[in-house]
Amino acid sequence: MNWSRFKDACTTYLFIVPAVLLFSVFSLYPFLKVFQLSVFEWDGIARSMQFVGLENFRTGLFHDTSWWISMRNAGVVTLLALTLQNGLALALAMIVDRDIRGKNFYRVVFYLPPVLSGIVVGLVWNWIFDGSHGLLNHALAAMGLERWARAWLAEPETALFSVAVIHMWKGFGWGFVILLAGLQAIPRELNEAAYVDGASEWQIFRKITVPLMLPVFFLVSILTVLGTMQIYDIIASTTNGGPGYHTEVPITRILAAMVGSSRFGYACSLGVLFGVILLAVSMVQLRLSKWSQRFS
Amino acid sequence: MVPAIQLNKPLVMPARPAQGVQWQRWLYRIKRWVLLAFAHAFCLSIAAGCVFPLAWMVSSSLKTQSTIFSDMSLWVSRPHWGNYYEAWTRGHFGQFFFNSLFYTLAVVVGVIAISSLAAYAFSRLKFPGKNILFILLISTMMIPIPGSFIALYVLLVKLDLINTRLGYILPQVNGGLALGIFLLKTFFDKLPQDLEDAARIDGCNKFQVYWNVALPLAKPALAVLVVFNALAVWNEYLLAMLVLSDRSLMPLQRGLMVFQGAHLTQYPLLMAGIAISIIPIVTLYFLMQRYIVAGITAGALKM
Numbered sequence: 001m002n003w004s005r006f007k008d009a010c011t012t013y014l015f016i017v018p019a020v021l022l023f024s025v026f027s028l029y030p031f032l033k034v035f036q037l038s039v040f041e042w043d044g045i046a047r048s049m050q051f052v053g054l055e056n057f058r059t060g061l062f063h064d065t066s067w068w069i070s071m072r073n074a075g076v077v078t079l080l081a082l083t084l085q086n087g088l089a090l091a092l093a094m095i096v097d098r099d100i101r102g103k104n105f106y107r108v109v110f111y112l113p114p115v116l117s118g119i120v121v122g123l124v125w126n127w128i129f130d131g132s133h134g135l136l137n138h139a140l141a142a143m144g145l146e147r148w149a150r151a152w153l154a155e156p157e158t159a160l161f162s163v164a165v166i167h168m169w170k171g172f173g174w175g176f177v178i179l180l181a182g183l184q185a186i187p188r189e190l191n192e193a194a195y196v197d198g199a200s201e202w203q204i205f206r207k208i209t210v211p212l213m214l215p216v217f218f219l220v221s222i223l224t225v226l227g228t229m230q231i232y233d234i235i236a237s238t239t240n241g242g243p244g245y246h247t248e249v250p251i252t253r254i255l256a257a258m259v260g261s262s263r264f265g266y267a268c269s270l271g272v273l274f275g276v277i278l279l280a281v282s283m284v285q286l287r288l289s290k291w292s293q294r295f296s
Numbered sequence: 297m298v299p300a301i302q303l304n305k306p307l308v309m310p311a312r313p314a315q316g317v318q319w320q321r322w323l324y325r326i327k328r329w330v331l332l333a334f335a336h337a338f339c340l341s342i343a344a345g346c347v348f349p350l351a352w353m354v355s356s357s358l359k360t361q362s363t364i365f366s367d368m369s370l371w372v373s374r375p376h377w378g379n380y381y382e383a384w385t386r387g388h389f390g391q392f393f394f395n396s397l398f399y400t401l402a403v404v405v406g407v408i409a410i411s412s413l414a415a416y417a418f419s420r421l422k423f424p425g426k427n428i429l430f431i432l433l434i435s436t437m438m439i440p441i442p443g444s445f446i447a448l449y450v451l452l453v454k455l456d457l458i459n460t461r462l463g464y465i466l467p468q469v470n471g472g473l474a475l476g477i478f479l480l481k482t483f484f485d486k487l488p489q490d491l492e493d494a495a496r497i498d499g500c501n502k503f504q505v506y507w508n509v510a511l512p513l514a515k516p517a518l519a520v521l522v523v524f525n526a527l528a529v530w531n532e533y534l535l536a537m538l539v540l541s542d543r544s545l546m547p548l549q550r551g552l553m554v555f556q557g558a559h560l561t562q563y564p565l566l567m568a569g570i571a572i573s574i575i576p577i578v579t580l581y582f583l584m585q586r587y588i589v590a591g592i593t594a595g596a597l598k599m
Contacts, residue, residue, distance in 0.1 A: 009423065011501070011502055011503065012417060012421045012422075012423045012502070013423065015413045015414060015416060015417035015421065015502075015506075016413070016414045016417045016418070016423075016429065018409075018410045018413065018414070019410050019411065019413070019414035019433065019473055019477065020414075020429065020433075022410065022466065022469060022470040022473065023432075023433055023436070023470060023473065025451070025466075025470075026448065026451075026466060026467045026470035026471075027436050027444075027470055028432075029447070029451060030441075030444040030445075030447035030448045030451060031441055031444055031447070033447035033450065033451070034441065034443045034444055034446065034447045037446070037447065037450070038443075044450065088342070091338075092338075092339060092342060095335045095338065095339060096339065098335070100332065100335055100336070101336075102336075102339075105343075106339050106343060107585075107589065108582070108585055109343040109346050109347060110342070110343065110346060111581075111585070111588070111589070112346050112347070112350070112578070112581070113346055115527060115577060115578065115581045115588075116531070116574060116577070116578075117530070117531030117532075117533065117549050117573075118531070118533065119531075119533050119549045119552055119553060120531075120549075120552070120570050120573060120574055123552060123556060123566065123570055124349050124350070124352070124353045124567075124570060125349065127353070127356065127563055127566075127567070128349060128352065132365075133364075133365040133563075135352060135368070138368050169345070169346075169349075173346070174592070177589055177592055178592060181589075181592075230442055232533075232534060233533045233534070233549075236533065236537075236553065237552075237553060237556070250442065251442065251534075254442065254443060254446070258446050258449075259538075264446060264450065267443065267446050268443050268446050268447065270443065271441070271442050271443010271444070271446060272443060274442045274443065275441050275442050275443065278442070
C-alpha cells in the first residue's frame with residue numbers, strides 16, 4: 001500500500017473515530033457491564049465482588065414482591081395511556097385532519113406539554129393536586145363537592161390514578177402529532193372516491209383509515225409502552241413511589257436497589273429483567289403489526 | 297342526515313343540495329355549522345386544558361406566601377415580581393439556569409459535530425466495516441437498556457468523572473449520536489453527488505468538502521437535531537441526579553427538585569423557579585416548532 005492510499009484511509013477513519021470512541025465507552029461498555037454485574041453481589045464501593053450466579057435473578061423473579069408491584073403499577077399506567085391517552089390523541093387527530101381552521105394552532109398547543117420536562121409537569125400538578133391548598137380541592141369546594149376533596153397524590157386509592165392523569169396530560173400531544181402526520185399521509189383521493197361511491201363515514205373509517213393507519217397505530221403503541229413503563233421523572237417529582245408502594249415503578253425500584261440499599265448487582269439484574277420484558281413486549285407488538293397487515 | 301365527511305379534507309361538496317331548494321340548503325348550512333362548532337368546542341377545551349396548568353403556575357408565581365393559599369384568582373391584581381428576583385438569587389435558580397444553558401450548548405455542539413462527521417463518512421466515504429459499525433451505532437436507538445445507568449454511574453466513578461461537568465456532558469453527547477447519525481445519513485444520502493464532485497475537482501480534500509459543501513446543505517436536518525437535543529438536555533433529570541451532587545454544578549431540573557426538597561411549601565418561589573426554567577425552552581419551541589413536528593414525524597414514521 002502506498003503512502004497516499006494509507007493517508008487517505010486514515011483521514012476517512014478520523015471522521016468516525018469520535019463517534020466510535022464515545023459509543024464504545026458510554027454505550028457498549030455499560031451495556032456489557034450491566035450483564036456482568038448482574039451475576040455479582042456488590043455494594044458499589046468494595047474492591048471485591050462476590051459471584052452469585054443467577055441468584056439475583058431468582059430473588060427478583062420470585063422473592064421481591066415490591067418489584068412486581070412496581071411492574072403492575074407501571075402496567076396500569078401503561079394500559080390507561082394506551083387506551084385513554086391514545087384514544088384522545090386519535091380523536092383529536094381525526095378532527096384536526098379535516099379541513100378546519102386553526103390546524104396549526106391546535107398542533108402547537110397540544111404539543112406544549114410534551115415539550116416540558118417531567119419534573120416541571122410533576123411539580124405543577126403536585127401543586128394542583130395538593131391536599132390542603134390545591135386548586136382541584138378548591139374547585140371541588142366551589143362546586144359544593146367538599147367531600148370529594150382529598151390529598152390526591154398522598155392517598156393510596158387515588159395516587160396511582162392521579163399520576164396516570166399527569167402522565168397522560170403530558171403525553172397525548174405527542175401521539176396526536178404522529179397520528180396526525182399518519183392521517184395526512186393518506187391520499188385524499190381515496191376518501192373522495194369512497195365518498196362519491198356512497199360509502200358512509202363509518203365505512204370510510206373502517207375500510208380506509210384503519211387499514212392504512214395500522215402501522216402507525218402499532219408504532220405509537222410500541223413507543224407508548226416503552227415510554228410509559230420507564231416512567232420516572234413524574235414519579236420523582238410527585239409521589240416518589242409513595243404512599244407505601246402504591247406508585248412505585250420499575251425505575252424507582254432499580255434506583256432503590258442501587259442508591260438505597262447499595263446492591264449494585266441486584267439493581268443490574270432487575271435492569272436486565274426489565275429490559276428483556278420490554279423487548280419481549282415490543283417483539284410481540286411488532287409480530288402483531290406484521291400479522292394484522294396481512295389482512296388488509 | 298349530512299354526513300360528517302363534509303368536514304373532511306376539502307371535498308368537491310357533492311352533498312350540497314341542488315339550486316332552488318332553499319330550505320334544504322339552509323338545513324345543510326346549519327348542520328355543517330353545528331358540526332364545526334362541536335369540533336372546535338372539543339379541541340378548544342382540550343387546548344385550554346393544556347394551557348391552564350401553565351397559566352396557573354405563572355399566576356401562582358406572582359402571589360405571596362400569605363396570599364397563595366387563599367387567593368384563587370388566575371389574574372393577580374398586584375403581581376409580586378420580587379419572587380422572581382428572590383428565586384434567581386436566594387433560590388440559586390440563576391446559577392442553575394446558567395448551568396443548564398452551558399450543558400445544553402455543550403451537548404448540542406458535541407452531538408452536531410460528532411454525528412455529522414460520522415454520518416458523512418457513512419453516507420459518502422468507503423471503508424471496511426462500514427455497515428456493521430453503522431448498525432451497531434444505530435441499534436442503541438432501538439434496544440431498551442433500562443439498567444445501563446447503573447453501569448454508567450460505576451464507569452463515571454472509575455473515570456473520576458462523577459460530580460464533574462464533563463461527566464454529565466459526555467454521556468448525553470453519546471445519547472444524541474444514534475438519532476443524529478441516522479437523520480443526517482438519510483439526509484446526506486438524498487443530496488446530489490455532483491456538488492461534492494465539483495468541489496473535489498476544484499481541489500478540496502474530504503474534510504473541506506464535508507465542511508464547505510455537505511454541512512451547509514444539511515441545515516434543515518441540523519435544525520431538527522439542535523431542537524431535539526436542546527429539549528432532551530434541558531429536560532434531563534435522572535443522570536443529573538446520579539452524577540451531580542454539588543449545587544454549583546446542577547442544572548435546572550435537579551435544582552428544582554433540590555429546592556422543593558428544602559422548601560416544601562414555598563410554592564410562589566418554586567413556581568417562579570419553574571417559570572424561569574421553562575421560558576427558554578418554550579421560546580425555542582415556539583420559534584422552531586415546525587422543525588420539531590418535522591423531526592418527530594421523520595424519526596417515528598420512517599423507522
